[in-house]
């Protein structure tokens with residue numbers, strides 16, 4: 001199969017960590033895509049977004065939660081736990097909801113950055129404020145959740161570390177580590193995992 005990705009994409013990073021952790025690299029050919037995507041890539045994913053995965057029979061899978069579920073199942077099912085009651089803080093629904101929070105945080109960082117790159121007179125202050133509120137709200141919720149993070153990460157924790165790695169790349173001056181110290185300690189520890197080190201985005 002082929003994984004279409006970029007080195008910076010927080011969404012692709014989840015899939016790349018799973019490939020690394022589950023020993024799937026020998027089955028996956030990496031294909032770097034530069035954005036905006038060309039017409040050839042849009043045949044694979046009409047949305048023009050990475051990551052996308054093409055299976056050996058030619059079927060295309062996107063977007064990242066679907067790709068991650070496919071790869072996890074293929075590799076023995078380590079990152080998406082079995083369904084249990086949400087409140088027990090271990091199971092599938094907690095992991096998937098945390099993944100939605102991490103991916104949503106990445107969405108808000110991407111959207112705010114796009115807006116910040118516009119000339120000042122074309123920027124929407126309202127849009128920037130809305131994305132900033134989503135980013136700060138996500139960080140506060142993640143900080144509260146950290147004490148219950150399992151020792152071995154699920155897809156939820158992979159999404160969180162990927163989103164924050166992307167924020168660190170794009171907004172290194174953010175200073176979130178002083179506002180969210182438990183999260184900072186957790187991220188430093190999980191960043192020592194070989195799969196997390198191997199997928200770190202290169203400096204901007």
Ligand SMILES: N[C@@H](CCC(=O)N[C@@H](CS)C(=O)NCC(=O)O)C(=O)O
Pocket residue numbers: 008009010011035036037047048049050051063064065103
């Ligand atoms: N929900 C999608 C988001 C993917 C996404 O937005 N990827 C970005 C790169 S980080 C992209 O391809 N952007 C190109 C575009 O929007 O045209 C997923 O989880 O896969």
